[in-house]
Amino acid sequence: MNPYWSKIAQEITPYQPGEQPVDMNYIKLNTNENPYPPSPAVLKALAVTADHKLRLYPEPSAVELRKVIAAYYQLVPDQVFLGNGSDEVLAFSFLAFFNPDDTIVFPDITYSFYPVYCSLFKAKHRLIELTEDFSLPHVDLLSGASQGFIIANPNAPTGRYLELERVEQLLKANQSRLIIIDEAYIDFGGESAVKLINQYANLLIIQTVSKARSLAGLRVGFALGQQGLIEGLTRIKNSFNSYTLDRLAIAGAIASFQDQDYFLTSRDRVIQTRERIVAALKKKGFQVIPSQANFIFISHQHHKAEQLFAQLKLQGILVRYFKQPRIENYLRVSIGTEQEMDTFLTVISALIKEGD
Numbered sequence: 001m002n003p004y005w006s007k008i009a010q011e012i013t014p015y016q017p018g019e020q021p022v023d024m025n026y027i028k029l030n031t032n033e034n035p036y037p038p039s040p041a042v043l044k045a046l047a048v049t050a051d052h053k054l055r056l057y058p059e060p061s062a063v064e065l066r067k068v069i070a071a072y073y074q075l076v077p078d079q080v081f082l083g084n085g086s087d088e089v090l091a092f093s094f095l096a097f098f099n100p101d102d103t104i105v106f107p108d109i110t111y112s113f114y115p116v117y118c119s120l121f122k123a124k125h126r127l128i129e130l131t132e133d134f135s136l137p138h139v140d141l142l143s144g145a146s147q148g149f150i151i152a153n154p155n156a157p158t159g160r161y162l163e164l165e166r167v168e169q170l171l172k173a174n175q176s177r178l179i180i181i182d183e184a185y186i187d188f189g190g191e192s193a194v195k196l197i198n199q200y201a202n203l204l205i206i207q208t209v210s211k212a213r214s215l216a217g218l219r220v221g222f223a224l225g226q227q228g229l230i231e232g233l234t235r236i237k238n239s240f241n242s243y244t245l246d247r248l249a250i251a252g253a254i255a256s257f258q259d260q261d262y263f264l265t266s267r268d269r270v271i272q273t274r275e276r277i278v279a280a281l282k283k284k285g286f287q288v289i290p291s292q293a294n295f296i297f298i299s300h301q302h303h304k305a306e307q308l309f310a311q312l313k314l315q316g317i318l319v320r321y322f323k324q325p326r327i328e329n330y331l332r333v334s335i336g337t338e339q340e341m342d343t344f345l346t347v348i349s350a351l352i353k354e355g356d
C-alpha cells in the first residue's frame with residue numbers, strides 16, 4: 001500500500017476485466033467481444049477522420065452522433081447521452097442520480113462492476129437473489145427503502161433475458177425510483193425497452209457499441225432516457241471531462257449506425273452460431289442457461305468448471321471463470337466464429353470424455 005493513497009484508493013476492490021493476453025494467440029472466448037471485424041465503413045470513416053483536424057478538440061457533446069443514435073431509436077438528440085464506453089456512462093449515472101448512503105438494488109448474480117461503483121461512490125447495495133435457474137423472482141423486488149435498481153438485460157454472466165412486460169411492470173410499480181437497464185447485449189435477441197422511454201420518466205437505458213457492433217476498442221457507450229435524466233448526466237460529465245469521446249470514436253460510431261446491413265449480418269451470424277453450439281453442448285451433457293446474448297453460461301454435472309477452465313487454457317482456449325458462490329461450477333463462453341466454436345467443441349468434448 002502506497003502512503004500517498006487516498007482512503008478510497010486504499011479501500012476499493014477494483015473490477016477485474018477478463019484477460020487480454022499478450023503472450024500467445026488464444027482463441028479468445030472470455031470477454032464477450034464480437035468475433036467479426038467492424039464494418040468496413042467504420043474503418044474507412046476512421047481513416048478519413050485521422051487528419052490534421054486531430055489538432056482540434058472534438059465537439060464536446062458529439063451532437064452529430066447523438067443525432068444519428070436518436071434517429072435510429074426514434075428519439076430526439078436530447079434523449080441521448082454519450083460516454084467513453086458504457087462503463088463510464090454507468091459511473092456517471094451513479095453521480096448524477098444517487099447520493100452517498102442511497103441503497104441501490106441489483107441481482108446477486110450480475111455484472112460485477114455494479115458493486116464496485118457502489119463502493120466507489122459510497123452507495124449501499126442490496127442484492128436480489130435470483131432463482132435456481134438465474135431468473136428474476138416474481139416478488140415485489142423493490143419493497144423497502146431503495147433509490148434505484150440496476151439490471152443487465154440480457155443479464156451477464158448468465159445470458160438470461162427479462163421480457164419487456166416484466167421490465168414495464170418494474171417501471172410502473174417503482175415510479176419514484178430510477179430503473180437502469182443495462183442493455184449491452186440487447187441486440188442478440190432481446191427486445192429493447194427503448195419504446196418505453198417517452199412513457200416512463202424513471203427509465204434509463206444504457207447501451208454500447210462494444211458487443212453487437214464489434215467496436216469494443218473504440219470505447220463508445222450511451223444512455224437513452226427522458227431529457228431531464230440526460231441533462232443530469234451531462235452536468236456530471238461537464239464537471240469531469242468535457243471531451244469523453246474523441247474525434248475518431250465519434251466518426252466510427254456514426255459509420256457503424258449508418259451501416260445497418262453489416263450490423264444485422266454479423267449479429268445474425270453470432271446468434272446462429274450460439275444456437276448451434278447450445279444444441280451441441282446439451283447433447284454432450286452440459287447444462288446451458290437460455291441465452292439471448294453473445295455468450296453462454298454452461299456447467300457439467302461431472303466436471304468441475306474450474307478444472308475445465310484451466311484445461312481449456314492449456315489448449316489455447318480462453319473462457320471466463322468466476323470463483324464466486326452460486327456460479328463456481330459455471331463457465332461463461334463468448335460466441336466466437338464458427339471455426340473457433342468448432343475447435344472449442346472438439347476440445348471440450350475430449351476433456352469430458354477423458355474425465356469419464
Ligand SMILES: *Cc1c(COP(=O)(O)O)cnc(C)c1O
Nearest residue numbers: 085086087111152184208210221
Ligand atoms: C461489456 C459490458 C459493459 C461495458 O461495455 P463498454 O461499453 O465496453 O464499457 C456494460 N455492461 C455489461 C453488462 C457488459 O457486459
